[in-house]
Amino acid sequence: MFFISGCTFASWAVRIPAIQLGLGLSEGQLGTVLLGMPIGSLVSLPLAGWLTTRLGSRPITLASAVAFPLVLLLLGLAPNAWWLAGALFLAGMAGDILNIAMNTQAVAVEKGYGRPIMVSFHGLFSLGNLAGASFGGLMAEAGWAPLAHFGLVAASCLALLAGAGWFLVAEPPAPRHEPLLARPDAALWWLGLVAFCCMLGEGAMADWSSVYLAKATQSVAGVSTLAYAAFTLAMTVGRFSGDALAQRFGVTRVIQGGGLVAAAGLALALLCPGLGPIVAGIALVGAGLSTIVPLVYSAAGHSKTLAPGVALAAVSTVGYVGFLFGPPLIGWGAEAWSLRMALWLVVGLSLLMVPLATKVR
DSSP states (O other): OHHHHHHHHHHHHTTHHHHHHHHTOOHHHHHHHTTHHHHHHHHHHHHHHHHHHHHOHHHHHHHHHHHHHHHHHHHHHOOSHHHHHHHHHHHHHHHHHHHHHHHHHHHHHHHHHSSOOHHHHHHHHHHHHHHHHHHHHHHHHTTOOHHHHHHHHHHHHHHHHHHHGGGSOOOOOOSSOOOSSOOOOHHHHHHHHHHHHHHHHHHHHHHHHHHHHHHHHTOOHHHHTHHHHHHHHHHHHHHHHHHHHHHHHOHHHHHHHHHHHHHHHHHHHHHSOSHHHHHHHHHHHHHHHTTHHHHHHHHHHTOSSSOHHHHHHHHHHHHHHHHHHHHHHHHHHHHHSOHHHHTHHHHHHHHHHHHHGGGOO
């Protein structure tokens, strides 16, 4: 499920330059259109937590894992900006319902497994990101239209779901009644703030790293996808080693180190706008951010005040404000100043996670 989610999102992310060009959108217009996804996400996140708690995470995971790849077809069919914004709204809903449901599944498995494994689950999300970004780069270089590319991705994801869906944990619905909207307690607010800083960086890299590389180096479509592919590769490697790092050094030090690495990497990419430094710098951003959100989600899923699905939805709502509203903010900043200047926001928030990490236990 994590792999399907990552592959679907990356398939969209790497074709943003092609869709922007095909629809003739400026950076400011693209930033506005990208608002469709955060609005869909924020509408669905409270509902996702409530549904997951009342019906169980297994059926909600299955339903959303079908819907999310299919929405790619609507993105590929977009004839204008309004259609694209509406399709992104549906993508935000389906993708974030899947996010809450599959993370609730992961919390249930982690509790039964006996040791922390949440970061490794997110490693499979990053592996899906890497697969989607790499395949998308090949499709772009070969001249495939986004719709044909998205059709292949959707069919592959649904075939994988048909084989893997049987093995999900049949977690029973929670016996107590949970509110549709839950106000996070103080601990969850701190977790949400760390997630906000990290996920704004992730969203910025997903939506703007390919565009930045293309503009900074005048690269062709296939080469421009190297930035996001490097980001996802580094994030994948970091996540598969994250559980061991957290056990050895502690959660606070891992988050602090990750924030410093991400800030240094993006600063390199912005100060040295060549192909090599940009790709290497964005890879460092992926490595730095790789473990932070999984560690935050694991802590939220063990909340003693709310059911796992509702607690995850509460923290995700705060975090996804950064992930989904960050890219439009970067677009508006790029329109007002330049894309390079706008991306310094990510450097600042990465550094902010260093003091915030002391609040995570």
